[in-house]
Amino acid sequence: MFFFDPTFIILIPGILLALIAQMYVQERFSKYSRIPSSLNMTGAELAKFMLESSGIYNVKVERVPGNLTDHYDPIKKVVRLSDATYNSNSVAALGVVAHEIGHAIQHARKYVPLILRNSIAPVVSFSSNLSWILFILGFIFMNMALVRIGILLFSLAVIFSLITLPVEFDASRRAVKILESNLMMPKNELSGVKSVLGAAAMTYVASTLMAFLQLLRMLLIAGFLGGNRD
Structure with missing residues (x-):
């Protein structure tokens, strides 16, 4: 059944959107990486400026290897910038x-969706992996209790994806507002920023869609199993 599972078709729209989103964000970033900003600031300098201008002095800025591995660590209160952004003024x-500083500002301002996402992240990381183990075991041994527990645990991943959407959109909104109002970034450059961040947002939308489709697939398989038991 798992080798020739017809419910896999359900995932195709999510897979396609994820691939398109990933290609789009790479294309947008590549395009605007070749355009230097008139602000005459590197990524690291911008990060420090935005933090200080927002009254945040307890967040560090560090460099990490990789391409687009930028992220904000709320536990250690560190904004980590990739090789592609740290010294770049594009x-x-x-x-x-x-955008990453936007997350640090959210944290400092106690933005509720971010606090909620951070609080359930460790649980989701564990439960999303365990969910499929229990689900598959339940299917193999025809045990509906394990199947239902697997579905319940995976539902947490769907909830996490839903909470992530407003967190990411709000971080981009804060980023654009500061670049526009505080730094007076020219409109043509601001348009490029919005294009890059909009493309990145598509990846989160694709991730949420994929989580929904996976949950739907699990429910359909569970219905098949339940019907066979009857």
Whole structure:
């Protein structure tokens, strides 16, 4: 059944959107990485400026290897910038950096969706992996109790994806607002930032869709199993 599972077809729209989103964000970042910003600031300099101008002095800025591995660590209160953004003054780099600082600002301002996402992240990381183990075992041994527990645990991953959407959109909104109002970034550069961040947002939408489709697939398989038991 798992080798020739017809319910896999349900995942195709999510897989396609994820692939398109990934290619789109790479294309947008590549395009605007070739355009230097008139702000004359590197990603690291922008990060420090945005933090200080927001009254945040307890968040560090560090460099990490990789391409677009930028992220904000709420536990250690560190904004980590990738090789592609740390020393770059491109429109794309500044947009990505501003977005990550947006998360630091959310944390400092106790933005509820971010606090909620951070609080359930460790649980979701564990439960999403365990969910499929229990689900498959339940299917193999025809045990509906294990199947239902697997579905319940995976539902947490769907909830996490839903909470992530407003967190990411809000971080981009804060980023654009600061670049526009505080730094007076020209409109043509701001348009590039919005393009890059919009493309990145598509990846989160694709991830949420994929989680929903996976949950739907699990429910359909569970219905098949339940019907066979009857």
